[in-house]
Amino acid sequence: MSQKQEDENPAxxxxxxxxxxxxxxxxxxxxxxxxxxxxxxPSLGQKPGGSDFLMKRLQKGQxxxxxxxxxxxxxxxKNKQLPSAGPDKNLVTGDxxxxxxxxPQRKSSLVTSKLAGGQVE
Amino acid sequence: xxxxxxxIISTVEFNHSGELLATGDKGGRVVIFQxxxxxxxxxxxxxxxxxxxxxxxxxxxxxxxxxxxxxxxxNKIRWLPQKNAAQFLLSTNDxxxxxxxxxxxxxxxxxxxxxxxxxxxxxxxxxxxxRVPVFRPMDLMVEASPRRIFANAHTYHINSISINSDYExxxxxxxxxxxxxxxxxxxxxxNIVDIKPANMxxxxxxITAAEFHPNSCNTFVYSSSKGTIRLCDMRASALCDxxxxxxxxxxxxxxRSFFSEIISSISDVKFSHSGRYMMTRDYLSxxxxxxxxxxxxxxxxxxxxxxxxxLCSLYENDCIFDKFECCWNGSDSVxxxxxxxxxxxxxxxxxxxxxTLEASRENNKPRTxxxxxxxxxxxKRKKDEISVDSLDFNKKILxxxxxxxxxxxxVATTNNLYIFQDKVN
Numbered sequence: 144m145s146q147k148q149e150d151e152n153p154a155x156x157x158x159x160x161x162x163x164x165x166x167x168x169x170x171x172x173x174x175x176x177x178x179x180x181x182x183x184x185p186s187l188g189q190k191p192g193g194s195d196f197l198m199k200r201l202q203k204g205q206x207x208x209x210x211x212x213x214x215x216x217x218x219x220x221k222n223k224q225l226p227s228a229g230p231d232k233n234l235v236t237g238d239x240x241x242x243x244x245x246x247p248q249r250k251s252s253l254v255t256s257k258l259a260g261g262q263v264e
Numbered sequence: 265x266x267x268x269x270x271x272i273i274s275t276v277e278f279n280h281s282g283e284l285l286a287t288g289d290k291g292g293r294v295v296i297f298q299x300x301x302x303x304x305x306x307x308x309x310x311x312x313x314x315x316x317x318x319x320x321x322x323x324x325x326x327x328x329x330x331x332x333x334x335x336x337x338x339n340k341i342r343w344l345p346q347k348n349a350a351q352f353l354l355s356t357n358d359x360x361x362x363x364x365x366x367x368x369x370x371x372x373x374x375x376x377x378x379x380x381x382x383x384x385x386x387x388x389x390x391x392x393x394x395r396v397p398v399f400r401p402m403d404l405m406v407e408a409s410p411r412r413i414f415a416n417a418h419t420y421h422i423n424s425i426s427i428n429s430d431y432e433x434x435x436x437x438x439x440x441x442x443x444x445x446x447x448x449x450x451x452x453x454x455n456i457v458d459i460k461p462a463n464m465x466x467x468x469x470x471i472t473a474a475e476f477h478p479n480s481c482n483t484f485v486y487s488s489s490k491g492t493i494r495l496c497d498m499r500a501s502a503l504c505d506x507x508x509x510x511x512x513x514x515x516x517x518x519x520r521s522f523f524s525e526i527i528s529s530i531s532d533v534k535f536s537h538s539g540r541y542m543m544t545r546d547y548l549s550x551x552x553x554x555x556x557x558x559x560x561x562x563x564x565x566x567x568x569x570x571x572x573x574x575l576c577s578l579y580e581n582d583c584i585f586d587k588f589e590c591c592w593n594g595s596d597s598v599x600x601x602x603x604x605x606x607x608x609x610x611x612x613x614x615x616x617x618x619x620t621l622e623a624s625r626e627n628n629k630p631r632t633x634x635x636x637x638x639x640x641x642x643x644k645r646k647k648d649e650i651s652v653d654s655l656d657f658n659k660k661i662l663x664x665x666x667x668x669x670x671x672x673x674x675v676a677t678t679n680n681l682y683i684f685q686d687k688v689n
Contacts, residue, residue: 175573177576180575187522259293
């Protein structure tokens with residue numbers, strides 16, 4: 144596996160050579176693209192399909208609202224107004240107490256779909 | 265004019281006769297189009313599709329226990345074959361599958377004994393004779409009602425539903441599991457595939473699509489993010505964790521790059537109507553597999569090979585994760601899939617010819633023949649060619665469908681639906 148890095152020929156990775164390399168073998172453009180990506184993001188891990196990446200995919204839609212925190216804060220500040228979300232509504236950490244108002248409102252779509260009104264091409 | 269997020273089309277599907285075409289969108293709505301019945305005298309063109317019914321299938325939800333926002337976007341629609349006057353379809357979002365009944369009402373009872381026509385009860389003292397209501401014609405009303413709700417069976421996001429050829433059961437697949445349901449039973453389902461590792465750190469692949477075989481009710485396939493397809497036989501065991509066949513094209517290890525696994529991820533798998541072949545779509549190509557041969561596809565078609573030298577920027581703008589679907593024509597001789605810039609591609613398996621067409625109002629007048637397009641990968645651009653750098657990667661055609669019997673296709677751009685048909689003399 145470590146062979147791979149040694150095999151990459153630096154001379155073939157420059158963008159200007161792309162047209163020549165495309166004619167040689169189909170995979171070299173991919174390697175050139177990989178080099179470009181690594182140059183931009185040096186901390187990019189070796190395995191793009193690793194478990195971290197997949198875990199992120201599985202967790203799509205996760206938002207954080209801790210009802211324990213919410214109730215504790217409510218009890219603490221029962222005489223004061225609850226602090227509302229700052230400019231960054233997605234930041235729900237530390238002393239910021241999320242309230243139901245802070246969570247993005249998901250209204251149901253009462254509007255008729257555009258397709259139902261428009262003409263069919 | 266800016267696109268409303270809710271108008272983004274997320275699925276397109278013809279029913280078994282092709283008379284109805286359903287679309288689902290990001291706003292959780294379903295719109296069904298119906299083909300006009302042909303005027304037999306003037307059949308210079310096939311019937312047009314007009315709006316038949318529209319309803320809100322799914323609503324947005326918030327799972328407070330898991331702090332999960334559940335999108336109302338319709339991921340898939342699958343029609344049941346027609347058994348009686350009503351039509352039935354399954355629609356699903358990330359978590360819940362629903363069975364909808366779509367029925368027509370073109371008569372209503374009139375002449376009630378005790379009620380006026382507007383519903384008010386008549387003064388009983390004025391009722392002197394017995395009157396039996398009769399059915400009289402009324403303007404056609406199409407009603408959609410949810411008949412079954414199949415909920416709480418998926419921890420992860422549902423990507424596929426597929427109705428079995430027994431017409432009694434269906435499967436639903438999420439990233440890690442596949443469940444088998446009976447259409448009549450909503451409070452339980454059988455888990456038939458579970459690829460969740462005991463330790464999530466060991467997770468290496470997810471399920472990307474699944475489909476039942478069109479004829480063998482015991483057989484289904486599922487594809488993975490690593491480019492493999494597994495065929496399973498439910499007769500072999502209750503839990504089909506061990507595949508009966510594993511389809512995978514060997515990769516030359518010297519060709520491997522950072523992008524290899526990502527672009528090998530299969531975004532769609534579809535059996536041919538005959539059941540002999542299956543088609544898979546990965547980021548750059550469409551592959552046809554013979555179910556009798558596991559070690560490589562029998563045909564490979566390049567959809568947009570010119571993107572190989574753009575993978576870096578396609579990774580940065582997330583386009584490399586776009587999930588394109590693919591479909592067969594009724595006779596399994598042509599396959600179709602979408603691309604960027606509102607282009608879509610068709611490959612004729614017999615003649616080996618392919619064509620690129622564009623779904624856009626600006627470039628095509630209605631009722632004119634579509635002009636083939638060509639993308640110029642590099643070097644001198646010929647007249648009428650489009651260079652790779654001027655492709656609009658926001659205009660993606662992810663969903664296409666082909667009429668089961670005729671040469672009529674439905675192509676969905678971001679928020680528009682195009683229906684094309686071939687010329688009829």
